[in-house]
Amino acid sequence: MSIPAILLPVFVQVALTFALLLWTGSRRLHALRGQEVRPPDVALSQKAWPAPAQQAANAFGNQFELPVLFYVLVVLAIFARKADLLFVVLSWIFVATRFVHAGIYLTTNYIPHRFGAFLAGAVVLMIMWIVFAVRILAGPWPA
Incomplete structure (x- = not known):
């Protein structure tokens, strides 16, 4: 596969992360301007943010959990x-699950659906790692 084809899902995942960062900032600014929260209330703790702002922050924070393993795997797969x-197909499926997960987080936040999206992404990523490991370990060993 070409490098652009391999990296396009990464770029889309990164775009999702930045979009969630901007959404979080927007929700927080809205809460501050609407006086739903005061700056001293959130200076040392995130618990005082209203639900929409906290949901956005949580969705953003989640992009630094499973996706980190995805980024590492992509670099290793390119190098190897x-x-x-x-x-690439599995990469797109993984990224799609991250969009679904974030979408659920930002809307209904219905935990069974959110967990289902998270689990689907985790399983796809696990399969990617297993396939990669088998291909590396089953390949020819240098002399």
């Missing part, structure tokens, strides 16, 4: 030349 069509 193990990023093929299956890898």
Whole structure:
């Protein structure tokens, strides 16, 4: 696979992360301007933010959990030349689950659905790591 094809899902995942950062800032600014929260209330703790602002912050924070393992895997797969069509398809599926997860977080925040999206992404990422590890370990060993 070409480097652009391998990296496009990464760029989309990064765009999601930045979009959630901007959404979080927007929700927090809205809460401050609407006097739903006062700056001293949130200076040392995040618990005082209203639900929409906290949901956005949580959705943003979640992009630094599973996706970190995704980013590392993409770099390793490129370096080891193990990023093929299956890898790219699984990458897109993983990124799609992150969009679904964030979407649920920002809207209904219905935990069973949110967990389902998280679990689906975790399983896809686990499969990606297993396939990568098998391909590395089953490949020819240097002399």
